[in-house]
Structures are given as structure tokens and as C-alpha cells.
Amino acid sequence: MAFELPSLPYAENALEPHIDARTMGIHHGKHHASYTSNLNGAIAGTDLEGKSVDEILGDLDAVPEGIRTAVRNNGGGYANHNLFWQIMGPGGGGAPSGALGDAINSAFGSFDDFKSAFSGAAATRFGSGWAWLAVEGGALRVSSTPNQDTPLMSGNTPILGIDVWEHAYYLNYQNRRPDYIAAFFNVINWAKVAELYAAAS
Amino acid sequence: MDRNHSLSRREVLKLAGSGLLSAAFSGVSFAAGGEFKLPALPYAEDALEPYIDAATMSLHHGKHHAGYTNKLNAAIEGTDLVGMSIEDILADLEAAPEDIRTAVRNNGGGYANHNLYWQIMSPDGGGEPDGELAEAIERAFGGYAGFKEAFAAAAGGVFGSGWTWLVSDAGALNIETSPNQDTPLMRGATPILGIDVWEHAYYLRYQNRRADYIGAFFNVLNWARVEELYLATL
Numbered sequence: 001m002a003f004e005l006p007s008l009p010y011a012e013n014a015l016e017p018h019i020d021a022r023t024m025g026i027h028h029g030k031h032h033a034s035y036t037s038n039l040n041g042a043i044a045g046t047d048l049e050g051k052s053v054d055e056i057l058g059d060l061d062a063v064p065e066g067i068r069t070a071v072r073n074n075g076g077g078y079a080n081h082n083l084f085w086q087i088m089g090p091g092g093g094g095a096p097s098g099a100l101g102d103a104i105n106s107a108f109g110s111f112d113d114f115k116s117a118f119s120g121a122a123a124t125r126f127g128s129g130w131a132w133l134a135v136e137g138g139a140l141r142v143s144s145t146p147n148q149d150t151p152l153m154s155g156n157t158p159i160l161g162i163d164v165w166e167h168a169y170y171l172n173y174q175n176r177r178p179d180y181i182a183a184f185f186n187v188i189n190w191a192k193v194a195e196l197y198a199a200a201s
Numbered sequence: 202m203d204r205n206h207s208l209s210r211r212e213v214l215k216l217a218g219s220g221l222l223s224a225a226f227s228g229v230s231f232a233a234g235g236e237f238k239l240p241a242l243p244y245a246e247d248a249l250e251p252y253i254d255a256a257t258m259s260l261h262h263g264k265h266h267a268g269y270t271n272k273l274n275a276a277i278e279g280t281d282l283v284g285m286s287i288e289d290i291l292a293d294l295e296a297a298p299e300d301i302r303t304a305v306r307n308n309g310g311g312y313a314n315h316n317l318y319w320q321i322m323s324p325d326g327g328g329e330p331d332g333e334l335a336e337a338i339e340r341a342f343g344g345y346a347g348f349k350e351a352f353a354a355a356a357g358g359v360f361g362s363g364w365t366w367l368v369s370d371a372g373a374l375n376i377e378t379s380p381n382q383d384t385p386l387m388r389g390a391t392p393i394l395g396i397d398v399w400e401h402a403y404y405l406r407y408q409n410r411r412a413d414y415i416g417a418f419f420n421v422l423n424w425a426r427v428e429e430l431y432l433a434t435l
């Protein structure tokens with residue numbers, strides 16, 4: 001069974017003005033699409049066909065060496081963007097409540113402290129990569145990874161991620177990554193993040 | 202000697218005629234006061250159109266390269282690194298204080314890499330190398346076509362942000378890639394040609410089509426400058 005590019009859960013222009021329609025169109029239709037097809041190309045004819053991408057990324061050592069880098073990069077790109085579209089939405093923003101809100105307060109002190117830790121991780125990731133909020137051994141932690149690496153590769157569960165590859169923001173924000181990070185907070189779908197948190201806890 | 206930034210007599214005369222001379226000389230890699238200076242572009246921002254667009258050139262030089270320059274200066278302020286050439290700093294990162302080593306690596310790399318990048322492009326670029334450089338390319342790659350194919354493949358294969366280089370090791374050429382702002386200077390080798398494959402180098406014009414940007418880059422390659430840099434490594 002080949003991996004499929006999921007459709008965007010909203011229109012390409014739904015996150016305007018925070019994320020522009022053209023960026024969404026290219027990001028989903030070109031970048032995510034090519035991670036998907038490159039992943040499928042890499043695993044074709046191997047035992048990895050039929051496994052979930054989370055399962056594959058959680059044990060990259062089990063991937064044949066000849067395709068390991070391709071699976072890491074494209075499998076990471078496939079999974080990371082699947083999450084990215086889900087944890088954004090029109091009508092997003094604000095702050096989480098409930099169990100997730102409590103967990104954020106207890107891990108970071110307050111929502112604002114979380115926001116500055118996450119924004120700092122996203123701003124200081126040099127080159128291409130992601131910043132994450134992940135469940136690690138039951139606790140919430142902010143981290144960042146290079147390229148298309150993901151906390152899944154260390155056995156942890158990302159519940160929120162921001163893509164800081166330049167392709168995620170260059171058309172609208174150019175070199176101003178901090179503006180893109182600030183705008184991202186206006187479209188975070190906290191209801192979805194809370195669901196992912198509940199499932200991971 | 203900071204050979205990456207030396208200008209040939211021909212270039213000096215050309216620049217003097219164009220009024221860009223003082224700006225060009227601000228491009229030497231360290232100034233008397235110890236601060237690294239952002240070199241002026243050696244041509245207009247729109248000079249490489251249609252291959253590299255003016256908006257990209259302007260942001261790339263005026264924001265990205267300027268940012269690396271400022272952050273490098275801030276990182277080394279008050280340290281023994283002030284007054285050293287960027288090549289010497291990058292060739293011995295172990296000597297940089299640990300708490301600024303990553304900042305120096307990233308921003309010093311970004312500073313040096315872009316200094317080279319502007320120089321090895323030109324509105325009069327393209328075509329094929331000649332002279333001793335052409336002979337070295339023949340020896341290493343079987344000819345220009347072989348070089349071009351190998352270089353384009355290496356640049357296309359860099360995953361994430363980085364660079365692809367043509368490196369001269371005492372005259373022997375090879376192609377290598379580096380992530381982020383790392384450079385062959387960090388292992389004491391001399392890049393004589395480099396293509397920036399960070400998305401910021403091409404996204405406004407080419408978006409996800411990196412291969413098209415790489416193809417276009419060959420049309421603005423300043424082989425005369427690359428040959429000078431090559432000859433300086435012999």
C-alpha cells in the first residue's frame with residue numbers, strides 16, 4: 001500500500017493573511033507531494049510497505065541501509081507535513097485549556113513561557129528544520145530538529161510542530177522568520193493538539 | 202593573504218570606471234577596526250536577471266548576508282578573533298571560545314560563503330572555463346560537460362539548506378557539499394566556486410524547482426574569477 005498525500009483539511013487560502021494561499025498551494029502540492037512520492041519510491045518492494053510511517057520512523061535502524069537516508073528524509077517529510085496541516089486551521093489561535101492547558105502550565109510555568117520557549121526553538125534552528133512540542137516519557141517538552149527529522153525518530157510523540165524550512169514562509173515573510181512564527185500562533189488548532197495530547201498520554 | 206577578496210587589475214580598472222571602486226574595496230574581509238564589513242555587490246541587483254531576480258539578490262545580500270555579517274561581529278566582539286581573517290577563523294574553529302563557536306561557525310561560514318558567491322557570478326558569466334582551469338576540469342571530470350553534470354547532481358542532492366563546492370586541493374579539483382553554512386575552509390581546503398542551495402537563494406523565482414535554479418546558475422558563472430581563485434591555490 002503506497003502512502004497517499006492527504007488533502008488539506010481546509011482551502012489553500014483559509015489561513016490568510018497568516019499563511020498565504022500560494023505558499024500553501026506549493027507547500028502541499030509540491031513539497032509534501034514529492035516527499036510522499038519519494039518515500040513510496042524508496043520503499044517500493046521492501047518489507048516497509050504496509051507499515052505505518054510512525055512505525056518506520058520509530059525504528060530507522062531496521063530500514064535497509066541503502067534506502068535509510070531516503071526514508072529518513074522523505075518519510076520524515078511525509079509525516080511532519082501530515083501533522084503540520086492538522087494542527088493549523090482557520091479560527092485557530094488563542095491558548096489551550098483543559099488537560100493540555102494544565103500540562104503546558106505545569107511544564108513551562110505559563111502559556112506565555114511555553115510560547116517563548118517554542119518561538120525561541122523555532123527562531124534559532126539554523127538552516128532547515130522544525131520546532132516541536134512533544135510528549136516525551138509522559139512529559140511535555142519543546143525541541144527542534146534539523147531538516148525532516150522528527151521526535152518520532154527518538155520514540156517521542158510530537159503533538160505540535162512548526163516547519164521552519166524557508167519554503168514554509170519565504171514568499172510571504174522572506175528573511176523575517178520571527179514574523180512567520182508569531183503569525184503561526186494565530187492559526188494553531190489547539191483542539192487538534194489537545195486530541196493528540198490525550199492520545200499520547 | 203586574503204586571496205578570496207583580491208581583485209585583478211582588470212577588475213579594478215573596470216570598477217574604477219563604474220564608480221564602484223570604493224564599495225568593492227570595502228569587501229576585503231577585515232577592516233582596520235577589526236569589524237567584518239558586508240562587501241558591496243560587484244554588480245547591480247538586477248544584473249543577473251533573468252537567471253537570478255533582483256528581489257532575491259537584494260534580500261539575499263542586504264538581509265541574509267548582512268545578518269551573517271552583523272551576527273559574526275557581535276559573536277567575536279571582545280575576543281582574540283577580532284583582527285583575524287575569516288579564512289583563518291574558519292580553518293581553526295577549535296580555537297574559537299566554546300560559547301561562541303556555533304555562532305562563529307554559522308555566521309562566519311555565512312559571511313565567507315556569500316563573499317565568494319557574489320564574486321563567482323557575473324552578468325558577463327556563463328560559457329566554459331579555459332586555460333589551466335579547463336585542463337584541471339578535464340583531468341578531474343573528463344571535461345566541462347562531466348563537471349556540470351556532477352556539480353548539478355551534487356547541488357540537487359543536498360537535503361535541506363547548504364552549499365555545493367568546487368574545491369581545489371593544490372590544483373586537484375573535486376566537488377563536495379556542506380550543510381547549512383559549513384564550508385571546505387573549515388577543513389583547510391579552498392572552495393573556488395560555490396552554489397548556495399538554501400531555499401532563500403531561489404525561492405522567490407523558482408519555488409520548489411531547485412533544478413531550474415541550478416541550471417540557470419551556470420549562465421551567470423564568472424569563470425574568469427573562478428580561474429583566478431584556482432590559480433591562487435597552485
Ligand SMILES: [Fe+2]
Pocket residue numbers: 027031081163165167168
Ligand atoms: Fe515544509
Ligand SMILES: [Fe+2]
Pocket residue numbers: 261265315397399401402
Ligand atoms: Fe544564502
